[in-house]
Amino acid sequence: MESRRSNPMTEEESSGLIAARRIKQLSSHISPDVTAPSSSLPLVQTEVCSARSKKLEVNGQALSLYMKGKHMDIQEKIYEYFNSRPDLQTPIEISKEDHRELCMNQLRGLVREAGIKPLRYVTEDPAKYFAIVEAVGSVDMSLGIKLGVQYSLWGGSVINLGTKKHKDKYFDGIDNLEYTGCFAMTELHHGSNVQGLQTTATFDPLKDEFIIDTPHDGAIKWWIGNAAVHGKFATVFARLILPTHDSKGVSDMGVHAFIVPIRDMKTHQTLPGVEIQDCGHKVGLNGVDNGALRFRSMRIPRDNLLNRFGDVARDGKYTSSLPTINKRFAATLGELVGGRVGLAYASVGVLKISATIAIRYSLLRQQFGPPKQPEVSILDYQSQQHKLMPMLASTYAYHFATVYLVEKYSEMKKTHEEQLVADVHALSAGLKSYITSYTAKALSVCREACGGHGYAAVNRFGSLRNDHDIFQTFEGDNTVLLQQVAADLLKQYKEKFQGGTLTVTWSYLRESMNSYLSQPNPVTARWEGEDHLRDPKFQLDAFRYRTSRLLQSVAMRLNKHTKTLGTFGAWNRCLNHLLTLAESHIETVILARFIDAVKNCSEPSARAALKLACDLYALDRIWNDIGTYRNVDYVAPNKAKAIHKLTEYLSFQVRTVAKELVDAFELPDHVTRAPIAMQSDAYAQYTQVVGF
Numbered sequence: 187m188e189s190r191r192s193n194p195m196t197e198e199e200s201s202g203l204i205a206a207r208r209i210k211q212l213s214s215h216i217s218p219d220v221t222a223p224s225s226s227l228p229l230v231q232t233e234v235c236s237a238r239s240k241k242l243e244v245n246g247q248a249l250s251l252y253m254k255g256k257h258m259d260i261q262e263k264i265y266e267y268f269n270s271r272p273d274l275q276t277p278i279e280i281s282k283e284d285h286r287e288l289c290m291n292q293l294r295g296l297v298r299e300a301g302i303k304p305l306r307y308v309t310e311d312p313a314k315y316f317a318i319v320e321a322v323g324s325v326d327m328s329l330g331i332k333l334g335v336q337y338s339l340w341g342g343s344v345i346n347l348g349t350k351k352h353k354d355k356y357f358d359g360i361d362n363l364e365y366t367g368c369f370a371m372t373e374l375h376h377g378s379n380v381q382g383l384q385t386t387a388t389f390d391p392l393k394d395e396f397i398i399d400t401p402h403d404g405a406i407k408w409w410i411g412n413a414a415v416h417g418k419f420a421t422v423f424a425r426l427i428l429p430t431h432d433s434k435g436v437s438d439m440g441v442h443a444f445i446v447p448i449r450d451m452k453t454h455q456t457l458p459g460v461e462i463q464d465c466g467h468k469v470g471l472n473g474v475d476n477g478a479l480r481f482r483s484m485r486i487p488r489d490n491l492l493n494r495f496g497d498v499a500r501d502g503k504y505t506s507s508l509p510t511i512n513k514r515f516a517a518t519l520g521e522l523v524g525g526r527v528g529l530a531y532a533s534v535g536v537l538k539i540s541a542t543i544a545i546r547y548s549l550l551r552q553q554f555g556p557p558k559q560p561e562v563s564i565l566d567y568q569s570q571q572h573k574l575m576p577m578l579a580s581t582y583a584y585h586f587a588t589v590y591l592v593e594k595y596s597e598m599k600k601t602h603e604e605q606l607v608a609d610v611h612a613l614s615a616g617l618k619s620y621i622t623s624y625t626a627k628a629l630s631v632c633r634e635a636c637g638g639h640g641y642a643a644v645n646r647f648g649s650l651r652n653d654h655d656i657f658q659t660f661e662g663d664n665t666v667l668l669q670q671v672a673a674d675l676l677k678q679y680k681e682k683f684q685g686g687t688l689t690v691t692w693s694y695l696r697e698s699m700n701s702y703l704s705q706p707n708p709v710t711a712r713w714e715g716e717d718h719l720r721d722p723k724f725q726l727d728a729f730r731y732r733t734s735r736l737l738q739s740v741a742m743r744l745n746k747h748t749k750t751l752g753t754f755g756a757w758n759r760c761l762n763h764l765l766t767l768a769e770s771h772i773e774t775v776i777l778a779r780f781i782d783a784v785k786n787c788s789e790p791s792a793r794a795a796l797k798l799a800c801d802l803y804a805l806d807r808i809w810n811d812i813g814t815y816r817n818v819d820y821v822a823p824n825k826a827k828a829i830h831k832l833t834e835y836l837s838f839q840v841r842t843v844a845k846e847l848v849d850a851f852e853l854p855d856h857v858t859r860a861p862i863a864m865q866s867d868a869y870a871q872y873t874q875v876v877g878f
């Protein structure tokens with residue numbers, strides 16, 4: 187799939203990109219007219235034959251082992267549990283109310299019967315926690331999100347923003363689902379702009395309590411998971427208002443988090459001072475009960491302030507180890523990045539499932555063929571390979587990138603080292619937005635690649651697409667998060683070039699930004715040999731060159747526009763450029779991880795298969811943005827042509843090992859569930875489903 191935005195650097199560059207895209211469209215139409223007589227198919231056949239003659243024999247076991255996360259066991263336990271409980275499987279047609287109850291029962295079953303207690307993993311072993319989220323998400327995405335709300339958002343906020351007293355009081359209840367809870371941040375008028383929240387928590391020194399209020403309807407907490415039906419508590423984000431002895435009378439200390447009970451522990455009735463409404467039927471994730479909360483002078487004890495980053499004493503005095511509201515706010519939000527890491531990781535899980543369904547079916551499905559010969563598998567069509575093979579390569583790329591992200595996140599949770607915190611923040615924002623945007627588009631491509639049968643709900647693309655779609659918006663809107671990545675890069679750029687201390691994290695920027703920014707070499711710009719194009723050094727250099735160039739040019743533009751438009755206006759004037767920079771950087775990070783993963787794979791045939799996928803990922807991305815490279819003569823016309831040809835050739839090559847690459851995800855049929863993707867008798871299973 188192409189990147190979603192053209193390079194905003196200059197108009198010539200944009201038009202170059204459009205031209206390149208046209209070339210791409212044209213070339214991908216040089217495939218045979220499949221509705222014409224079959225004799226018009228020699229191209230496909232020749233290429234398929236030559237690809238087959240070079241088929242790589244992949245040691246599937248070695249590849250699966252290499253891909254296998256160290257927490258595969260707990261995932262298998264989850265799959266087995268739900269496989270043994272057909273009554274807990276989500277039917278294709280189900281009402282919102284039934285789905286919510288089923289989802290709650292699935293969660294109870296998981297925790298109380300299967301004995302999976304995720305809360306301690308949230309802090310102690312995040313990799314295990316994310317493996318659980320991925321596995322339950324493949325059972326039903328609503329369950330994955332419901333579990334995330336309970337453990338990562340509600341539980342995570344209590345553990346990460348609270349102190350020992352909160353942990354002692356709430357940990358067990360949250361873990362065993364007695365204390366079901368919500369994470370109430372978003373309001374009707376404020377989503378991405380969390381600092382703009384309006385709900386207030388006013389300290390009453392007489393009663394030693396906070397009074398939670400919704401000052402106007404725009405401050406109603408909205409979209410709150412677990413609120414409409416099941417939640418007993420909520421972590422409510424509100425402005426802390428403290429009485430002062432000056433003429434103002436009160437002081438706004440900024441957004442803090444508070445534990446607010448919302449339903450009676452015994453009767454489950456809504457408590458006085460709280461009003462709860464249902465956000466209603468959604469486009470997807472209807473197993474999650476999202477609700478809206480309005481507070482009217484709801485009183486909570488002072489102890490309910492989650493006081494890790496700021497506390498209020500009995501006399502109303504405020505203390506914090508952090509000096510400013512902004513620093514406290516950043517520290518608070520910084521503790522919540524785990525949600526983003528989980529979404530990036532789970533999104534790769536969704537991509538694995540949908541790519542597996544589409545590819546298994548494309549191998550099975552046969553349409554047309556040469557005269558008097560059997561029909562060919564639809565995956566033998568160049569166009570089908572173009573849709574699915576770069577996607578398969580990307581799935582591998584994102585797998586390794588998110589495994590790396592989880593490693594870094596786990597390390598950060600242990601060390602709390604300042605630079606690592608900043609890195610994980612930017613990396614999680616970038617990978618979450620880049621991967622979830624990609625998967626959202628890929629789901630539609632997979633649906634279409636499976637033709638009409640992809641449209642049957644039982645084959646899952648509809649629910650996967652609807653459920654996953656919101657991944658692009660919650661836990662930070664993708665467009666907003668990418669800006670955080672761009673801001674982080676600019677900060678590092680300024681530190682490097684304005685004589686500050688060199689704390690640049692991304693080594694490629696630290697090492698040799700200057701060399702990336704020098705004039706492209708006219709000799710290497712013409713090199714077109716396969717060895718050169720498949721050399722990781724060429725590929726990484728190209729990605730890094732693009733990012734460095736985007737970074738330097740946007741820094742100059744921002745500088746120029748700030749003088750006339752101010753910071754906010756200049757940022758907005760350069761916004762598309764900044765987003766492209768962020769995406770380019772994230773693609774670079776992903777490629778670097780993939781190259782490492784190929785290098786570290788010790789089994790030769792598995793390594794060769796990964797190398798094919800890695801080259802396809804790299805060259806497909808370069809080709810998608812070929813206008814940028816052409817316009818600055820980083821790539822000469824002959825080289826651009828060679829890159830395109832090689833990308834298509836690699837798609838054919840990856841097709842020859844597509845089955846092995848998909849099998850290495852180790853997704854059994856009871857997890858993929860789509861009848862068209864069953865590994866044996868798919869058609870028979872499909873006809874059975876409809877009643878034959």
Ligand SMILES: Cc1cc2nc3c(=O)[nH]c(=O)nc-3n(C[C@H](O)[C@H](O)[C@H](O)COP(=O)(O)OP(=O)(O)OC[C@H]3O[C@@H](n4cnc5c(N)ncnc54)[C@H](O)[C@@H]3O)c2cc1C
Nearest residue numbers: 369370371372376377378409410411659660661662663665
């Ligand atoms: C199913 C579901 C479950 C949810 N669960 C919870 C929950 O449990 N708890 C909770 O607190 N919240 C929850 N949310 C809310 C969710 O986190 C917010 O929707 C999200 O933060 C985005 O905010 P918003 O919807 O107000 O979008 P907005 O911030 O209004 O964004 C709307 C559009 O404007 C664009 N935009 C905004 N700011 C900028 C900018 N600076 N630059 C460029 N473009 C910009 C965005 O890209 C987006 O396209 C949930 C939402 C849904 C739909």
